Amino acid sequence: MNIPQLETFRLILRPFTQGDVEPLHRILGIPGVLQYFPNSDTPGLDRVKRLVQRQINHWSEFNYGWWAVETKTGSGLIGWSGLQYLPETNETEIGYLFAKPYWGQGLASESASAGLDYGFTRLKIPEIVGIVHPENIASRRVLEKIGLKHQEQAEYFGMVCEKYLIKNPY
Numbered sequence: 001m002n003i004p005q006l007e008t009f010r011l012i013l014r015p016f017t018q019g020d021v022e023p024l025h026r027i028l029g030i031p032g033v034l035q036y037f038p039n040s041d042t043p044g045l046d047r048v049k050r051l052v053q054r055q056i057n058h059w060s061e062f063n064y065g066w067w068a069v070e071t072k073t074g075s076g077l078i079g080w081s082g083l084q085y086l087p088e089t090n091e092t093e094i095g096y097l098f099a100k101p102y103w104g105q106g107l108a109s110e111s112a113s114a115g116l117d118y119g120f121t122r123l124k125i126p127e128i129v130g131i132v133h134p135e136n137i138a139s140r141r142v143l144e145k146i147g148l149k150h151q152e153q154a155e156y157f158g159m160v161c162e163k164y165l166i167k168n169p170y
């Protein structure tokens with residue numbers, strides 16, 4: 001499919017390509033970036049290659065997925081942001097991950113707002129969830145800032161998580 005490209009005030013959200021494998025591998029190797037993920041081991045290049053291919057396939061299957069994120073000032077890849085289908089619960093999740101030098105500047109919130117907007121206005125998804133490790137305070141804050149409300153603790157990806165939710169306001 002033709003994966004759309006979005007622009008926010010500071011960011012470009014574009015389709016992933018296999019050219020992103022090495023930069024993404026470097027980002028996922030930064031200590032702390034995967035701290036709150038179910039598997040926080042730094043992935044090898046092969047696993048990152050499969051991850052990127054899975055994202056491209058995900059777009060074809062569900063009409064949405066993660067975008068590769070760059071700044072408009074020519075950063076190259078700084079992370080991902082976008083929507084993912086959770087087959088076990090039949091839900092759509094907003095997610096994001098950025099290289100550490102880009103934390104704390106509002107970029108996750110900026111990109112995730114664009115992802116929510118895409119899901120609600122273009123795809124008419126009825127509701128979107130945020131699933132986060134209880135101690136991932138920065139991510140919880142992002143979800144709150146973009147309008148999700150805390151629901152409950154629930155098990156996702158084999159771990160206890162906090163579940164947030166926003167209903168389509170349109």
Ligand SMILES: CC(C)(COP(=O)(O)OP(=O)(O)OC[C@H]1O[C@@H](n2cnc3c(N)ncnc32)[C@H](O)[C@@H]1OP(=O)(O)O)[C@@H](O)C(=O)NCCC(=O)NCCS
Pocket residue numbers: 032033034036096097098099102103104105106107108109110131132133136137138139141142
């Ligand atoms: C989570 C993550 C995407 C946040 O990105 P970011 O661009 O720094 O997020 P933002 O700047 O938009 O917002 C972060 C908010 O959390 C707050 N915050 C960050 N760390 C905090 C802490 N330890 N305690 C309290 N608040 C904290 C920030 O102050 C900010 O809130 P504010 O705007 O009200 O001040 C980034 O830390 C990251 O990539 N982490 C690794 C991957 C990850 O965990 N992804 C989420 C999986 S669910």
